[in-house]
Every structure is written in C-alpha cells, then in structure tokens.
Amino acid sequence: MSYKNQDIVYGLYDDEEILLKAVQVAKDKHLEIMDVFSPFPVHGLDPILGLSESRLHIAGFVYGMLGTLTAFLGMTWIFTKDWPIIFGGKPYWSVPSFIPITFELTVLFASIGMVVSFYIVCGLGPGVVNPTIDNRITDDKFCIAFNKKDVNAQEAESFLRETGASEVNSKIL
Amino acid sequence: MSAVVSPIREPLVQGSKTYHQITEDLISPTEKTPSAAWTIGFILSVTTLLGGIFCITWTIWHGIGTWNLNRTVGWGWDITNFVWWIGIGHAGTLISAILLLFRQKWRTGVNRAAEAMTIFAVICAALFPGIHVGRAWVVFYFFPYPNTRGPLWPNFNSPLLWDLFAISTYFTVSLLFWYTGLVPDFATVRDRAKGLRRKIYNFLSFGWTGSAKHWQRWESLSLVLAGLATPLVLSVHTIVSFDFATSVIPGWHTTIFPPYFVAGAIFSGFAMVQTLMLVTRKILKLEEYITIGHIESMNKVILATGTIVGVAYLTELFVAWYSGYVYEQAAFFNRALGPYWWAYFGMMFCNVMSPQIFWKKSFRRSVWITFLMSIFINIGMWFERFVIIATTLARDYLPSSWSYYTPTWVEIGIYLGTFGLFFTLYLIFTRVAPVVAVAEVKSILKSAGDQYTGPNAVHHHEHDHGSENVEVHNH
Numbered sequence: 072m073s074y075k076n077q078d079i080v081y082g083l084y085d086d087e088e089i090l091l092k093a094v095q096v097a098k099d100k101h102l103e104i105m106d107v108f109s110p111f112p113v114h115g116l117d118p119i120l121g122l123s124e125s126r127l128h129i130a131g132f133v134y135g136m137l138g139t140l141t142a143f144l145g146m147t148w149i150f151t152k153d154w155p156i157i158f159g160g161k162p163y164w165s166v167p168s169f170i171p172i173t174f175e176l177t178v179l180f181a182s183i184g185m186v187v188s189f190y191i192v193c194g195l196g197p198g199v200v201n202p203t204i205d206n207r208i209t210d211d212k213f214c215i216a217f218n219k220k221d222v223n224a225q226e227a228e229s230f231l232r233e234t235g236a237s238e239v240n241s242k243i244l
Numbered sequence: 245m246s247a248v249v250s251p252i253r254e255p256l257v258q259g260s261k262t263y264h265q266i267t268e269d270l271i272s273p274t275e276k277t278p279s280a281a282w283t284i285g286f287i288l289s290v291t292t293l294l295g296g297i298f299c300i301t302w303t304i305w306h307g308i309g310t311w312n313l314n315r316t317v318g319w320g321w322d323i324t325n326f327v328w329w330i331g332i333g334h335a336g337t338l339i340s341a342i343l344l345l346f347r348q349k350w351r352t353g354v355n356r357a358a359e360a361m362t363i364f365a366v367i368c369a370a371l372f373p374g375i376h377v378g379r380a381w382v383v384f385y386f387f388p389y390p391n392t393r394g395p396l397w398p399n400f401n402s403p404l405l406w407d408l409f410a411i412s413t414y415f416t417v418s419l420l421f422w423y424t425g426l427v428p429d430f431a432t433v434r435d436r437a438k439g440l441r442r443k444i445y446n447f448l449s450f451g452w453t454g455s456a457k458h459w460q461r462w463e464s465l466s467l468v469l470a471g472l473a474t475p476l477v478l479s480v481h482t483i484v485s486f487d488f489a490t491s492v493i494p495g496w497h498t499t500i501f502p503p504y505f506v507a508g509a510i511f512s513g514f515a516m517v518q519t520l521m522l523v524t525r526k527i528l529k530l531e532e533y534i535t536i537g538h539i540e541s542m543n544k545v546i547l548a549t550g551t552i553v554g555v556a557y558l559t560e561l562f563v564a565w566y567s568g569y570v571y572e573q574a575a576f577f578n579r580a581l582g583p584y585w586w587a588y589f590g591m592m593f594c595n596v597m598s599p600q601i602f603w604k605k606s607f608r609r610s611v612w613i614t615f616l617m618s619i620f621i622n623i624g625m626w627f628e629r630f631v632i633i634a635t636t637l638a639r640d641y642l643p644s645s646w647s648y649y650t651p652t653w654v655e656i657g658i659y660l661g662t663f664g665l666f667f668t669l670y671l672i673f674t675r676v677a678p679v680v681a682v683a684e685v686k687s688i689l690k691s692a693g694d695q696y697t698g699p700n701a702v703h704h705h706e707h708d709h710g711s712e713n714v715e716v717h718n719h
C-alpha cells in the first residue's frame with residue numbers, strides 16, 4: 072500500500088516474534104492497524120492482520136490461458152488459413168509440433184502478466200517515490216503504523232510501548 | 245516464530261549474525277570502492293570483450309567465410325558455444341525455482357548470484373545464433389510478425405524456431421524472477437544511501453516499502469513464478485536437444501537426448517556456479533553465508549547429474565551397437581576412435597570419471613578440489629557439445645565429403661569475447677547489487693543461523709530432554 076499525507080503514529084520493534092504478539096494484542100483490543108512493515112516476509116502475520124489471500128495466482132492462470140490460446144490459435148490460423156505450406160508431407164494442422172511454442176507462450180504470458188499486475192496493484196514501479204517511515208525498516212526493524220484518523224493517538228502510543236516497541240514516534244508522511 | 249529444526253542440519257548462516265549484521269555484510273560490498281582484484285578482473289574482462297566485439301565485427305563485415313565451417317561441418321564452434329552457454333544458464337533457475345518448490349533453504353545463499361549468472365550466460369548464448377545466420381542485420385526475420393513479405397511466416401514446425409521461443413521466454417522469465425527478488429534488496433541499499441545514490445536506488449527498487457500486503461503478494465508471485473520456471477527450465481534444454489534429435493543425422497537422431505541434455509545442462513551450470521561462487525565468497529568475504537555446507541550441497545547435485553550424464557553416454561554406445569544400424573555404429577566408432585578421439589576422451593574423463601571423486605565427503609567439502617573439479621566439468625561439457633556437433637558432422641554418410649574442422653582465430657576470438665562479456669556483466673553485478681539475497685537470508689536466520697541450530701546453538705529455554713528435535717526459541 073502506498074500512503075501519502077497521512078498523519079501516523081508508529082512503533083519500531085526489534086524482532087518479528089515481538090511484532091507478531093503485538094499485532095495479536097492490537098487485534099484483541101480492536102485497534103485498527105494501518106499497516107505493518109518489515110525487512111522480510113513475516114510468516115504467520117497475514118491471518119492475524121486479516122489480510123485475505125493474494126489473488127495474483129488466479130490472474131496468472133488467466134494470463135497463461137491467454138498465452139495458450141494466442142499461440143495455438145495463432146499458429147492454427149497461419150498454417151491453415153493465412154499461408155498453408157506443406158512441410159515434410161505433414162498435415163497443415165500438425166498439432167504435436169505446435170506444443171513447444173504453445174507451452175513457451177503460456178509461461179511467457181503468465182509470467183509477464185503476473186509481474187506487471189504485481190507492480191500495478193502494489194502501486195510500485197520505476198520512478199515511484201513512496202514516503203519512508205524509517206530507514207531501518209528495510210534493515211532490522213519491524214514497524215506497526217496507525218493512522219491518527221482511525222485510532223486515538225494516545226491509546227495507540229501506549230499500546231506500542233506496552234507491547235515492547237523499542238521506539239515510538241509520530242510522523243506526517 | 246518458533247521453528248522445529250533438526251539438530252543434525254548444518255547451520256546455513258554462520259557467525260551468530262543479527263539482522264543488522266546481515267545487512268551490513270551483504271550490502272557493504274556495493275558501497276565501498278572496488279578492490280584491486282576487482283579492478284584487474286574488470287580491465288581484463290573488458291579487454292577480452294573488446295577483442296570479441298572486433299571478431300564479431302570482422303565476421304559481419306567479411307561474412308561467415310571468416311570461419312572454418314565447410315561442407316558437412318555447417319555448425320562448429322558457434323553452435324558448440326551456444327549450447328555450452330545455454331547449459332550454464334540452467335543452474336540459476338534450477339536453484340531459485342526448483343529448490344524453492346522443494347523448500348531447500350540452502351538456495352538462499354547462492355540463488356541471487358546463480359540467477360545473475362543465468363541471465364548473463366543466456367545473453368552470451370543468444371549471441372551465437374544471432375551471428376551464425378550470416379546476415380545479422382535481418383535477424384528479426386526469426387520472429388513471427390505481420391510483415392510486407394507476404395506476410396511470410398517462420399516455420400512453426402521447426403525445432404530451431406521452438407528454440408528461439410524457448411530461449412526468449414527463458415531469458416524474459418529469468419530476468420523478471422531475478423529482478424522481483426532484487427527489488428526489496430535494492431530498497432535496503434536505498435535506505436542506507438543519501439543524495440543521488442538514494443535516488444538511483446529508489447528508481448531501481450520501484451519505491452518498495454516493505455508493507456505486509458506487498459510481502460504477501462511478493463511471496464505469492466515468487467511461488468507461482470517458481471512453479472512456471474520449473475517446467476520452463478526443463479523445456480529449454482529439451483528443445484535445444486530437439487535441434488539435433490529431430491534431424492536424421494546418425495549420432496543425433498536419438499530419443500535419449502532431452503533428459504540427457506537437461507542433466508548435462510544442470511551439471512555444467514552448477515560447475516560454473518561453483519567456479520564463480522568460490523571466488524566471489526573469498527573476495528567479498530561471504531564465507532559465513534556461502535558456507536562449506538552450500539558447496540557440499542552443490543557438489544552432490546554435480547555428482548548426481550554427472551552420473552546421469554555418464555549413464556547417458558554409455559546408453560548411447562549400447563544403443564548404437566544394439567540397434568544393428570551400421571550408420572549409427574559408424575558414427576559412434578568415429579566419435580570415440582576417429583580423428584577427434586581426443587575430444588571424446590576429454591569429455592569422458594572430465595564428465596564421467598572425475599566427478600565420481602565426490603562420493604567422498606572430504607572431497608565434496610574441499611574448496612580447492614571443488615574449484616579444480618568445476619573447471620574440469622566446464623571443459624568437459626564444452627567437449628561434449630563439440631563432440632556431438634562438430635565431430636558428428638565431420639564424417640557423414642559420404643566418405644568423399646569427410647573433413648576435419650578446426651576453428652579460425654575469428655571463431656576463437658568470439659568465444660573468448662563471450663567470456664569477456666560474461667565476466668564484465670558479472671563484475672558490474674557484484675558492484676551494483678547484493679550478491680546474496682539479503683531479505684531471504686534474514687527470513688531463514690532463525691531456522692538456519694548457527695546461534696539457533698547446530699552444535700553451537702544457544703538455547704534460551706528449559707530443555708525438553710529425550711526429544712529428537714530441538715525446539716528453537718526467540719532470544
């Protein structure tokens with residue numbers, strides 16, 4: 072998610088296990104977390120944070136099928152309608168020899184489609200500048216951020232301190 | 245996050261690293277001025293590359309006649325080098341994709357550099373078909389696009405065209421996979437930098453933030469790309485082998501080619517990974533991330549695939565004899581005992597016999613023996629392609645057309661030039677990007693760091709005696 076011009080209060084944790092416990096406490100207390108940032112994927116975080124499973128793989132399947140059809144129907148059209156040529160006495164529509172290219176284009180379309188979709192839905196890409204909460208989030212700190220619109224700032228601050236955040240700060244992104 | 249780790253598993257990250265120390269160790273090589281060794285290597289690589297560019301220009305200017313290709317030997321060093329480089333380009337995707345699906349954590353130490361190597365090797369490989377067609381300036385005729393020549397389409401029944409699709413797809417997918425893995429690490433470099441450097445790395449990192457949802461999608465994407473890349477990597481060398489196997493040349497027309505080529509590709513790819521990683525870990529001081537355990541794991545893959553290749557060689561000989569087909573028998577007789585016996589012997593020695601020393605554990609764990617073996621295998625696998633391609637073509641059905649092929653200085657220069665290209669790109673990569681995947685190493689630290697697992701692990705809780713597994717807890 073990309074956040075701009077948000078007034079946030081955030082805490083930095085030193086370890087992902089402390090972070091996981093804190094997120095669980097926030098959930099129990101019904102404190103609405105804006106986002107969690109970490110230097111690497113923290114396993115077990117998604118269900119507590121209430122993130123639904125990514126649908127990228129479904130998109131990947133659709134792109135893949137598009138590749139399959141493009142390749143297979145394309146070759147079929149070219150060799151049966153547009154310019155039929157006999158190669159080695161084989162039929163115009165020689166399905167087995169279309170398999171390798173059909174496979175390659177399936178993989179190609181699925182991969183390119185998924186990667187492009189990934190960057191678009193995440194709002195990332197060449198030239199994108201997202202506000203940095205703290206430089207150490209990509210190093211060794213784990214961050215829970217609250218938006219002051221959603222929560223009482225003081226309540227959030229005391230929550231962060233109680234759950235073991237090593238630093239608590241406010242910032243306008 | 246407590247993970248259950250077997251105490252007999254060797255730690256993959258040594259030196260009791262913290263997350264910050266990992267960042268420091270892996271990112272700092274990109275922040276320092278290059279070492280003398282790097283500078284000398286870079287000057288040598290660029291010089292060799294320039295020599296290669298000269299030879300390619302010479303070829304394009306004067307034509308393919310500057311090579312020693314002749315009647316019957318239509319493919320010589322060009323296609324030999326092409327298949328050799330493509331084979332080398334197989335280890336990276338194998339490590340990053342297949343080992344990801346198999347949940348092999350040791351891949352995190354070597355996947356980044358191996359994938360980079362894959363991409364650079366494929367670039368070197370793709371050069372050869374591009375120039376060996378002769379008129380390199382119309383090489384885009386390969387691609388099926390609506391054109392004003394009819395439109396005239398390429399032949400979709402031809403393995404050579406399948407090869408074009410396979411290699412283009414392989415290159416694209418490997419590049420996307422590699423770059424997507426690099427994005428979070430570029431963000432780490434960015435967040436340590438200031439000024440222009442920060443702007444450049446922000447551009448490279450696509451504005452990565454480390455948000456939980458992004459990580460979730462990133463992992464989902466990596467997994468599906470790994471699932472797609474796994475059949476892809478197997479398909480590429482299968483299709484390369486079709487270039488030969490679908491022809492009616494004795495010695496090429498064999499159904500064993502696809503699995504045999506794929507095993508050979510992985511074999512040579514891992515050998516090149518070893519060659520590069522042994523030097524890289526020494527120069528960049530990464531011995532605690534690319535451990536002897538990593539080297540041993542790769543040597544096991546080399547032993548397994550090398551043995552498959554050996555079985556394939558012997559199967560070919562057996563089938564040539566058993567088929568009762570005199571032309572096939574003659575082809576193999578000429579291959580082993582004809583004028584190119586030295587190439588056949590080199591191939592057999594380097595690929596079949598020498599890797600067998602890796603049955604012994606102390607050899608698998610020796611840096612020097614591994615380095616020497618990796619060079620042997622690189623040479624042996626080049627010989628394999630030369631034996632299959634040039635020596636088969638030198639003696640075909642018609643004895644009056646038999647010939648002996650040796651390369652010209654131009655062909656040798658182009659081959660050396662691809663080394664220049666490969667090492668130039670690799671050396672730039674070691675300066676620009678972290679050569680070990682930073683985020684991925686951090687994510688395995690608690691299950692594979694030596695303070696959490698292995699003989700020196702520090703346990704922070706009451707031991708539960710009698711249990712085979714040691715539960716590892718947070719500190």
